Amino acid sequence: MELLGSTLTTTYTRPKTSHFLPAISTMASSYRNTQPALGTMLTTRYTPDDWYKSNHNNYRESESSRKSAERLRKDTIRLMQDKEQLTRRTQENTSKNIAERVNDIVFWRSELSHEIDNMVTEIAALSEVKRRLERALAETEGPFQVSQECLYHREKRMSIDLVHDDVEKDLIKEVEVIRSCQERMRRHLDRAVAQLASNRGAQHELEKDMSDKVSAQRIDDRCHYLRNTSDGIGYYRGIDRLDHAVSLPDSWSKFTDDNILRSQSERAASQKLRDEIEILLNTTSNEMWNQFNNVNVAFTNRISETADTKNNLQAHLAKTMQEIFQTEMLIESLKKALREKENPLKVAQTRLEERTRRPNIELCRDNPHHRLVGEVREIEDTIQKLQQRLLEAENTLQTLVKTKVALEHDLSIKANSLFLDQEKCMSMRKSFPSLPRLVGYA
Template sequence: MELIGSTLTATYARPKTSHFLPAISTMASSYRGTQPALLMNPSANLWRTNSYYKSSSLVPTAASLQRENLDLARAKTMFYPSNRTALTTRYTPEDWHKSNQNNYRESESSRKSAERLRKDTIRLMQDKEQLTRRTQESTSKNIGERLNDIVFWKSELSHEIDSMVTEIAALTEVKRRLDRALAETEGPLQVSQECLYHREKRISIDLVHDHVEKDLIKEVEVIKSCQERMRRHLDRAVAQLAANRAAQHELERDMSDKVNAQRIDDRCHHLRNTSDGISYYRGIDRLDPALSVPDSWSRFTDDNILQSQSQRAASHKLRDEIEILLSTTSNEMWTQFNSVNVAFTNRISETADAKSSLQTHLAKTLQEIFQTEMLIESLKKALRDKENPLKVAQTRLEERTRRPNVELCRDNPHHRLVGEVREIEDTIHKLQERLREAEGALQILVKAKVSLEHDLSIKANSLFLDQERCMSIRKSFPSMPRLVGYA
């Protein structure tokens, strides 16, 4: 900004967006001869007429005749593609007109800018003139009103600073509870994961995807989801605390400035013509464009207060959301925890019932194995008991074959002995078949016994994992107050 009384220096600048030719300068260096261009490109002047090269003499000379012949040769070859390129280096009339129009627009824009600057300067000079005509009484009155305004805004700032300090303390406490609640979720998550790891040690048929495993997986997902929401709200709380402290810093800085301003204005308000310390300060009455005006001064403090109130409202809303989040996440985790415990209880009961049934079947199987073994021993004894009667019958038949001559008769004793041998052999055959069947049944019973014992070991292992390993560590699940960050 130019000071009053100083001359303004006009500056001319070429528009950056112009794609036309630059303005023609009036300096001598802007005038260039055409001879270098002709030497570099002899075909550059092919567009000129023949009269351009004619001599002023009416009598043709040898040089002029040679030049005319050269012009005819050039005219004949000017339409070849290699020579047409020389014409493209020339400016067209449209370019000339556009350059002129661009210069006109630049000149008009510069004049308008200068006119606006002149009017603004005149208005500024008038304002300064009015400012210098104020009387000392009016100035004292204005300073007194200014002091009242400062006192008012100081009270508003003080009230807002107190409210912001209270809000920062409340949000800090909620953030601390959220930190504790987030830390408390690590224990339940580790318990759920350990339960899943322990249940992976189940054997054979008990390694099933049952309701307990489904609820445990869901519990891990619920806890991780709660942790993610807590982390997001924790990040928001950290950012909100930073915004609150920034707003508090602006309020305190504004308050400090107003305290200093009140002290200075109060001293100025009490200055009189007879006061000590008054003196000349040349140039102090010049307007500094960086200074604020009453509207911007009050608006600055009002904006700081509004910004602080906005941050306090956002902080209060965030605190409510965190309270709701803590209550919601604790209820979700406790609900899922109870659901998993119920599933564990049901599964343990089912496994215990299955184990009891297996033990009952095993006892019956062992009893049946014992009876089958006794039956096999009885069959073997019966077979042994049939050996001597068979030997007696066969010995009798063999002895009676030694009867001489006609005495070798197939009489009733002979038929009876033959029937007895066949009857005993048939009995032995049936007893042997029954013995094989009994031995096969015994093998099946032994296999069933082994299977039942294996299943019993599986059920015992599952009961140990679910009841001893999993349920014992699930007793360390945190209480509701700890999940909401109070403990």
């Protein structure tokens, strides 16, 4: 095409040197020579100069349009080449970005997988410690029942032998120790249940995040390997104007990082709880064993003491009579002291009541007022303390009177006490769960 265009341009831009020029000139000459003869037949419209000018104008327009077409063609070819390169580079960059995104997903999948494995291991470890704690808690029921049975049997002691002795104190303490151990075990068991729920919640979030990452990686892998010749590609008009995104790169990575941090935090709390449970199991088993031994020693001492007491009943009876007398004197003294406080209290309260009648501005909260209020409260406090002491003294007197009556037939009572402590209680306390059972291993 370019060769043909060049030939035409060469031909028509230099008509005078063309080999067609003589023919044109011959025709023009012939036309001019015959024009007078044809004048009677045709009407002349244009001159030969007009004809030549028209041809030359056509030549110029043709050459101009061809040059414009040539420029357009070359520019269009260059534009298509540039746009093709731009499209290819953009597609390559997009593929590279998708590949980088896939690498990011693979990295976070690896982190999530590692954390999920750690969390699964931690859940299994905490579940095992929880089972041990449950077994250890179940093992405390036997000793707890024995302690309560001992207290119940010792309630059958008669008269003066119903004392709050070291055995009873240690038995009560044993019950409190076991109950305290049970409460601590239950609290830690509840914490373990809650922690397991938190661990499983964190694991669920990790697995959900992992599942989303797997789906995203599968989609991005498919997008990364899409080519211009791939099957399944098509037009989706307006898809570039839709934005379904719910996160940005920073918030996307922060979401997974937060899930991992939460899981790590839960694992740390779980590990700490497991350590606390291990310490608790060792502590509670030692506490219960120590108190079990203390109660047994107290029982042995009490049994020996009861046997010795049978030989000293008469001496204690005399001392009890003397103490009854002194306690009665103390009660009388307390009652007299209480009676002596009635009038001072009445005087102080009457003064306060009278001073409320002061008129107008004279109703002043002055020093006498403060002193009277303090006096009333001081006397009331004194009366309360004296009444408390009186109550204590009367209770003591009642106990002494019961003791006086009981000492006369206390030999049979001591026999009953010895039977309860030796035969009933100590026979139940011959066995106690071993340390491995108390820490949940058996």
